[in-house]
Amino acid sequence: MNKYLYEFIIIFLNMILFLFLESCWVDKTKPNVVYMPDMYYSEAYEPYSDPYSYNKKDKNIKIPFFSKEKTSSLYPVEGTVSRNDLFYNLINIKNKGLNYSKNIIQNPLYSSHYEKKEITIKKGKKLYQINCSICHGKNGDGQGELVKNEKIFGIPNYKDRDLTIGSVYYVITYGKNNMNSYASQLNEKDRWRVSEYVMFLKNK
Template identity: 75%
Template sequence: MINRYLYILILMFFLESCWFDKTQPNIVYMPDMYYSDAYEPYSDPNFNHNKEIKKIEIPFFSKGKTSSLLPVKGTVSRNHSFSNLIDVKNKGFNDFKNITQNPLYIYNKEKKEISIKKGEKLYQINCSICHGKNGDGNGELVKNEKIFGIPNYKDRDITIGSIYYVVTYGKNNMNSYVSQLNEIDRWRVSEYVMFLKNK
């Protein structure tokens, strides 16, 4: 009889200690470590987990109700798309290879010289380490034998559209550069690659 009561007592203890909603734990032994007072990016600085509410008065944060500042005026959002430049939906590499004119000249009215000049800066930062400063496939990584098989642009049958496609989606060993370059900058780099090919 005593064993039965002991078993029931132990079972009640275990059931009492179980808590099925893991998002709201029953007991937190060290709340200061479990719920950090540190700011989470883009969050409201007054956000708390059942803690005593502290009103934090920081002029930069209180205006936008966020723990980070707004982007500088005139900067380009990475989420913003320049989809009016060219319709890319359901198009593959071969479709892009038929594009021989830079859409920046049509839609943005950007002059070719400006596009090449801006494309050169972007190319030196993002591409020359592998492809070389002159597009000959002899970048620093190739010279140090860290990567192989980088082609010379002059040996390739490429168009501005095919270059744009590869920079956007990647091909073979090359990854996509969408997270590094927005759409306009990818067209500028493509223009500069064609400039190196025809140089």
């Protein structure tokens, strides 16, 4: 009987000791023992983050090019042009409507000397095959995979339509009939590239 009582006391004392040691870890949001601090606290600097972490008081390195020594992101260089304002002369194309866009026959990528026509068509082809060919077909004949499988109908052949590069850009940007806007998938420059490739297919 004394033997069982002795074992019970030993187990009970071990449990008390375990609970005591467990309660010593006051802050549960931080690791109790860090064996590899570099794995927990990265040396890398993230944009818009404080470069001085709370646990690196011994490494308070002053880096003058940080904005107020609190962020690793710098302000744009003076004179930097926003990509949203690249083609500022066409900003109001939505308010002027589709009929106005039909008068645009020159790709602003060329007028701004941004890139050559051959490069635009090459990039436009790649973007077209990813975003457009499944409905409009690889050749712009309206025979994409969705049309062939009767998942969608009424896709026109580019050659049968009165298109200009401006009207194509307008439809890609704002949508028309069953086609939704692709402005969230393609930025402004890429929409002009796709528009150029559509005109290339139409005149091919």
